[in-house]
Amino acid sequence: MDAFQDHYPDAVAHCFGCGRLNAHGHQIKTVWNGDETVTRFTPEPYHTAIPGFVYGGLVASLIDCHSTATAAAAMYRQDGRGLDTLPPFRFVTGSLHVDYLKPTPIDGALEIRGRAVEIKGRKVVVETELRAGGVVTARGTVVAVQMPADFGAAPPAPHR
Amino acid sequence: MDAFQDHYPDAVAHCFGCGRLNAHGHQIKTVWNGDETVTRFTPEPYHTAIPGFVYGGLVASLIDCHSTATAAAAMYRQDGRGLDTLPPFRFVTGSLHVDYLKPTPIDGALEIRGRAVEIKGRKVVVETELRAGGVVTARGTVVAVQMPADFGAAPPAPHR
Numbered sequence: 001m002d003a004f005q006d007h008y009p010d011a012v013a014h015c016f017g018c019g020r021l022n023a024h025g026h027q028i029k030t031v032w033n034g035d036e037t038v039t040r041f042t043p044e045p046y047h048t049a050i051p052g053f054v055y056g057g058l059v060a061s062l063i064d065c066h067s068t069a070t071a072a073a074a075m076y077r078q079d080g081r082g083l084d085t086l087p088p089f090r091f092v093t094g095s096l097h098v099d100y101l102k103p104t105p106i107d108g109a110l111e112i113r114g115r116a117v118e119i120k121g122r123k124v125v126v127e128t129e130l131r132a133g134g135v136v137t138a139r140g141t142v143v144a145v146q147m148p149a150d151f152g153a154a155p156p157a158p159h160r
Numbered sequence: 161m162d163a164f165q166d167h168y169p170d171a172v173a174h175c176f177g178c179g180r181l182n183a184h185g186h187q188i189k190t191v192w193n194g195d196e197t198v199t200r201f202t203p204e205p206y207h208t209a210i211p212g213f214v215y216g217g218l219v220a221s222l223i224d225c226h227s228t229a230t231a232a233a234a235m236y237r238q239d240g241r242g243l244d245t246l247p248p249f250r251f252v253t254g255s256l257h258v259d260y261l262k263p264t265p266i267d268g269a270l271e272i273r274g275r276a277v278e279i280k281g282r283k284v285v286v287e288t289e290l291r292a293g294g295v296v297t298a299r300g301t302v303v304a305v306q307m308p309a310d311f312g313a314a315p316p317a318p319h320r
Contacts, residue, residue: 011211014208014209014210014211016217017215017216017217025206044184049175049176050175055221056221057176057225058221060221061220065217092209092260093258094260095257096256097258098253099255100252103252
């Protein structure tokens with residue numbers, strides 16, 4: 001199944017967290033699973049906090065990009081439109097909240113599951129859980145805000 | 161002036177955001193400026209969100225590590241102890257909240273300023289502002305929690 005991020009227009013596909021055109025970045029991929037969205041990501045050994053555990057900034061980053069992707073996918077679904085139809089929906093982060101419930105082990109894949117719990121005009125609220133080895137180690141809430149359709153159309157500095 | 165992170169014990173100096181022993185990481189450095197703490201960090205061109213602007217996950221990461229460092233420094237100061245005295249104070253993140261006020265330009269240094277606004281037992285609340293070119297683009301609140309003194313003393317996997 002194509003991931004949401006595979007359909008981002010090129011001008012907005014450079015994000016370090018989720019852009020398929022950012023060779024240095026995480027390039028996360030998010031898909032639907034029923035009414036939930038799912039991202040799996042395997043941290044590198046150097047993404048460490050205390051040795052053996054994942055750095056909290058990575059947890060925040062994964063929740064952030066997973067959530068803006070979920071917001072866009074939820075808007076397409078609400079409109080009954082495919083992910084590759086125009087005009088594109090693309091979201092930025094208005095606010096990010098993460099509760100770190102316990103240390104996240106660094107060995108093995110992480111799974112982030114989320115839901116768009118509220119769609120109100122140009123804002124979508126996304127709630128997420130991050131699991132390591134099936135155990136929830138962090139919870140996130142993101143308020144994602146829809147970008148104007150022409151934002152990013154003329155990139156000032158196309159870093160690749 | 162030595163940075164707070166220069167005094168972290170080796171066992172807890174591997175964090176991707178702030179560990180001086182993580183060759184792949186950001187290695188941020190935080191110092192006192194009166195009652196405020198200050199971190200300056202220059203993003204790489206690939207730390208992009210929309211081209212030309214900083215990826216929100218980096219903003220969250222910088223605020224996170226700046227805040228745990230500030231929490232430790234505030235505890236040393238409250239106790240009238242130097243940063244290199246034992247036992248060490250070291251904090252992990254209980255919760256992280258970031259409000260993204262406007263896009264953060266990627267060209268040039270970012271400055272994060274913070275204060276420990278509350279110290280209550282093992283918890284320290286740190287409030288921060290992130291500026292680019294003198295303009296505040298994000299605000300953060302971190303609840304930092306003091307680690308047990310022996311946490312990280314026997315690292316399970318010393319990733320460097």
